[in-house]
Every structure is written in C-alpha cells, then in structure tokens.
Amino acid sequence: MTGTPPGTADVAIIGAGVVGAAIARTLARYDLRIVVVDGANDVGTGTTKANTAILHTGFDAVPGSLESRLLRRGSSLLHDYAARAGIPVERTGALLVAWTSEQRQALPGIEEKARQNGYTRVGPVSAAGLYQREPHLGPGALAALEIPDESIVCPWTTPLAYATEAIRAGVRFQLNSLVTAVHGEAGWHTLTTTGGTVRSRWLINAAGLGADRIDAMLDGGGRFTVRPRRGELIVFDKMARPLLGSILLPVPAARTKGVLVAPTVYGNLLLGPTAQDVEDRADTGTTAAGLAALLDAGQSILPDLAGEQVTATYAGLRAATEHGDYQIRVEPALRYACVGGIRSTGLSASLGIAEYVTDQLAGAGLALAERGGTDPGPPVMPYLGEAGTRPYQDARRIAADPGYGRIVCHCERVTYGEIRDALASTLPPADTGGLRRRTRAMNGRCQGFYCAATVSSLMAAARPADGAA
C-alpha cells in the first residue's frame, strides 16, 4: 500500500503466536507493510508452545461451527505446508478408546459427528482389534473409533516457519513489546507498547489469552471473556515410545477432550492435559495434584508407563471463552479484526484461520494487491523430527560440514552445526528456551546435566551478534 508514513504500518497484528504468525505469513504475499507486536521475546511462547502437539482433523468439532470449518481447512493446508517447510508431521492416526459401556454407547454418535464435520474416514475398532494394534494398552478397553488421519506435529517449528517466511517477505516482528493501550483517531490505530509506539491503518487482534482485553481497548469489549484453562502435561522418555503406535484419545467429557496419550514427533510419549480453570493468565505452573492425576490416568491407559522416566512436565493455558466457537469478526468501520477464542485448536487451524481472516479483511476494504515477483514459498526449516533423517545420521551432510557430526546435546542428539545455524537464523533465539524450541537442545532426559553448560556458552558467544541485529 502506498502513502504510509515511515515508521507506520498498513497492518499491525497483536500476537506472535501460531495464529498471529500464520496471518502475518498469509498477508505477506500482498503489498502491505506489516508489523507483528508481542510482549514475549519470541514467537509461539504462549498457548502455541504448550499443548498436545496434535494436528487435528477436526472430527470431533461442533458440526457447523466456524471452528469445524477452519480446522478442516487449516489441517489440510498445514499438512501440505509442513511437507514443504520441513515441519515434522507424523500421521499416526488416533484411537478413541471407550473404557466404560457408557463411553462405548457414545462412539456411534461421535462417528456420526465426524461425518457431519466432513470427515468420513472414521470407523469402529473392536476390543480385539484394539489390543492387536496397541498391545501395551491397559486392560478394560471395550471398543474404539479409529481416526486414521489424526497426526502429530512440531508446535515449535510451525510458528517459526510462518514467522521466518513472513520476515523474509518484509514483515517486521516487534517482540518484547506488550500492548498496554490502543487508541484510534483519524484513520490510525496507535498502539502503546512496552517496546515503543506502533501506528497502523488496520489492526488484527490475535492476542490469544489477552484477546478479550485488546478487544475491550478497541470498542469497549464485553463480547467474550477469556477464561484460561490450564492443561498440565507430562513428557515421558523416548525409551517409552515403543509402547504406543497411535494417539490414544479418551471419549470426550463435557469440558475437554480429557487425558490422552500421544507420541510426539521428537520420539517421546505425552500424557495430558488436565483441565483447570485459572484466573491468572500467566499461571503456567504445574501442580502436585495435576501431575498425580495424570500419572494415575496414564497408568490405567498404558500401565508400562509407570516403569519409564519422566523427561519434562509443563503446563499451558488454553484461551477458552464462555462461547463454544471461535470469536472471529471483522469491523470495517474500525479497520479491525478480532481473532479470539481460538481455544486449543489454533495450531491445527492456523492456516485456515489466516486464510479466512484475509478473506474477511478483503471484504472489509483492506486493499490486497499481490506483490510482484515470484513467491519464494515456505522456508526450509531445520528438521526436528524422529521420523526423518536428522543431521547426526546424515553422512553426506557431515562430510560437507563436520559441525553436524559434533553432537552437543546427547539426549536429543543435537549437533553443534544445528545450534550454530539456529543462532544465525532469520529469527534467532533470544534465550535458551528459544534455542530449545529451534533445536531440541537440552530437551532430553538429562535436562542439561551434560550439555547445558556447553549450550549456554555457545549462546553467550552468539549474543553480541544478536544484540546488533
């Protein structure tokens, strides 16, 4: 768009989570000056990073809801994008396991719901078939539904890939900038942030857990209230991975999908989440009661888990609201889009949400002129999954660059070359947490016993360059 004064943007996106980054990446192909503002020091540090890392089909969404539609679309787009960008995805399939006769009676209804959601590849599995497929499953399972396209995905690489693509197309990420006020006058939104003022013509609110507060700054709010729901999760050691082939889903209860056990693309098993409504929007602490409840549930689902070590525990907050559906609306008069209430399905739906919001903005008058030149397509991200070849396994790559043969993090087999690359990447990590999400370094069973000191020194050595960037 022409005529935007220096230091201002055509579009400001509040929130650098997976949804904000996806919108930035989708809008980046148009001739717009875009800035993404976030209070954190990295992309994807909120709900995005602390979830169950499942790429949902949306089979169990509310039929006819916006969430159902965008999940289906987003899931399909992300499968395609992930393959091109090197985002680890494994189509493990899921088994929705009934443990009581009541749950078993619910299965046909869930199957019907899946069909209403446009997902037809769902089918019943007998108890015998279930134990044949998952021989480590605890006793007492009565029947299951199979959802063969439920997949696992890397929740860290996904927003990083979107952001990397966006930055390379000219989008500016203004991190460490928590929005404290929004004022509108004379056709401009003025955002007061802890990292300086941002002015833009259009504003997109993808603030996740803070979306209702931003909404209130725009037009008084009151349309929805974020009610953070904390989910605690336990990550088991990679030695536990052979215990499970598919994602094991519980039959949904009223509030959540319940406790599931799922493989991760890093080769671990994940158990969770709990569901507890909390007041504090930053309370991502785990609790003794939550962890105990998970271990208890895990032991009946997969008894052999009890003999395996826990690698990590964490908690995430889902941006639940009082409504059952996404809270997405565009207000042409305010040149404003609210993308709130994305709950726990934002990762799977992100590209569908971005596409939908883009269409809505176009309808509301945002001028979307395609940029000239060829679309470079998605960036190729460092591959963090276990299903493909990692650098330490790649003889040709090590021959070309011995740094990929120097394993620094032994538990996760992360090489010096990968850490070096991450520190020099388009969007380098701001702290060791960021490095963990880009490389897996220090995420393993020893949690830094062997490598934390070395990794920290590599980070420290890269810092000066960081500061200059």
Add this chain to the structure above:
Amino acid sequence: MNVDVLIAGAGPAGLAAAIELRRLGVGRVLVVDREAEPGGVPRHSAHTGYGLRDLRRVMTGPGYARHYARAAAAAGAQIRAGTTVTGWLAPRLATLTSAAGVETVTAAAVLLATGCRERPRAARLVPGDRPPGVMTTGELQQRVYLLGERLPGRALVVGAEHVSFSAMVTLAHAGADVVALVTDQSRQQSYAAFALAAAARWRVPVWTSTAVRRVAGRGRLDGAELADLRTGQTRFVPCDTLVFTGDWIPDHELARLAGTGIDPGTRGPAVDTTAETSVPYVFAAGNLVHAAETADIAALGGRHAARHIAAALRGGRPPRAPLLPVTVTAPLSWISPNAITVPGPPPARGRFLLRSEAFRRLARLEVRQDGRVLATARARLVPGRPVHLGAGWMARATPSAGPVCVVLR
C-alpha cells in the same frame, strides 16, 4: 571397522577396562566417548579424593581423568572422544557418529560403561514454574569448573549425600551464599566428618525431613516452597539457584537399545558376576550397573569386567550356565551384580554392592533361596551409601532352586 572390544564410555570404568584388556593381550580395543574429552565425570569434579582404591594415591578429579586417558592411550587402546554410539544394527554392530562422519564398528565383545546421571527436577516431578536457575550438580560443576561461571545470590541444595556437599562446595566457590542442604531423610547421608566440616567452614545447615514442594519464579527463579515432613508445615525460601543432587540413574539407553535385560532395582543392565549382560559378549560395568559409586569403584569394576572379557575372547568358553536373578526387598533398593551362575566366579572386589532406602544402625541381611538361608551378614544402612555383602554364599546356591533374594531380617 572391526575391533576385538568396543567400549562405550571413556570414564573410569571404560578406561580402566581398556588398560586391563591391553595388559591381557587383547589386540584392538576401541574406546569411544560422546564428550569432547575422555575422562568422564571426574573431569569436572575439582575436589580431591580420587584414586584411593584403584591407583593407591589421592588425586583431583581432572588429574585422575587425565591419568586414565593417558594410561589407556599408552597401553595401546584407541580412544575416540567426540564420538557417539548412536545405536546397534546387530548386537555387537554399532553405529557411530562423530565429526569424521557416520560409521559402523563390529566388535567381538562390547563393554557398556556409559555411567549415570542425576535425575533432574522434571523426572522427580517437582511441580511449579519452570524458571532458569534450576539445575543438577553435573550442570553446576560444568558451569563453574569448565566455564568459570559465577553464581552470586542465594542457593539451595536438594539432597544431603556426598554429592550434595560437593555441590555446596562448588556453589561456594562460584560465589553463592548456600542457604541450606535440604533432605527428605531424617538425617544427612554423607560421612559425619563432611557434614561437620560443612557446618563449621561454610555454616550451611542441613534441613532434614524437608521436601521441595514447588519451584516458583516466572522468567527467573524466586525460590522454593519447602514442606516439613514431620509437621506438614510449608515455608517459602527465596533463592537464585536451586541444585538437585544425587538420585542417580544409569545412562542405560544404549544397553536397552542393545536388548539387554534391565534390573528393576539398579535400572541398569542386569549383569552376572563376570559383568556380562543377558546378551552374550555384551558386558557392562561402572556406574551403569551401580549408580552411583565413587570413581575408583567404577574403575575396579571395569578392570574386573576386562578380565572376564579377555577370558571370553580367548575362546573355548563353555556354554553359559543359566542366570539366576539376585533380588532385594524393601528397604533395600538394589544389588549389583544382580545375577549369578552356579558355579560362578566372585564379583568385582569379591563382594556384592547394595543400597538401602532407610537408615538401620545394625541391620541383619539374609541371603535366601527358595526358603533356605544361604548366608547372613551384619550391615549399617544409610540411604545413598554402599552396603557390602560377601560372595561366599554363591557356592551354596542351587542352580535349579530359582532366584536368590537378599532381605532384611
């Protein structure tokens, strides 16, 4: 590449085994270690007291590590640091990764000497926030002794065994003000002299019957919530560094990948008194099979394993007798080695090593098989400290009478 013996781990056990194998005339001995330098954990343990039982002298950790690395090289073993055994294509066919590339090694025998690590906070399921500043002794020592980091501010040490006092010294060296050592046991578990010296020199108290209930701090560590296990009362103790010490677990992943049976007590590969695992010609020694003993005990275990590996490689070995498991019951937590053959040779140093989870001043151990008492022994039990049991009873075990169990009477 083909070798006679592939040793995974160039710590005290692996290097001592390499030296002994070469002394016994074994030709090609390859020791690989994933760290950048050989020597193992003693490399970053600056205190003295190393080498007592194996070398009959007293050295610092780094000096001890250097000694073994040089001696193994001088003995003709090939030592390759910065080299990881990434897996097995067959029981004794290993895949390696190093800066030199990806390669495979076929070995007539394998010795697993991958050591142990401390269980970190996550594995101990300590809830709360996840700020930086929470670490294990291993990480602490590397930060302080290998990288020269300073750690000003208040520090809390979780644990009160030998390694906990070692962490306290390291913290003091790094400029931290150590508030206390915290243990859920009713007493500290190190030698009284250590604890007295700590109290006198650094004025650091040991808070017994106290557990860490929660870690608090967003972005940076604020402190820990501690609970008094006698009264149930909790209190918040501010600190800038929180070190989880001890609670050792073998680095058993390579062993599991090799298909060895795992002992439920030690959580390392189950081994007989020759240090052989359930997989023929795959041996295991050091803190992989007894996490954690001092370095000299690990080295002597490696030397012992080497003798049996050399004997096995000489050929003409008769078919292996069936393994009889040796188990323990609570409050004993493990015994190593944890299998015997009848007849069979004595274990390293002629004794079995045990651990207890409870204090007992005058415990009476009983070795039983199928209801029959094979031996009794007196022992003092302190959690985290070694308990020794002689091997004379092995001759009285019956091959067909099932597992042997060591119980507390």
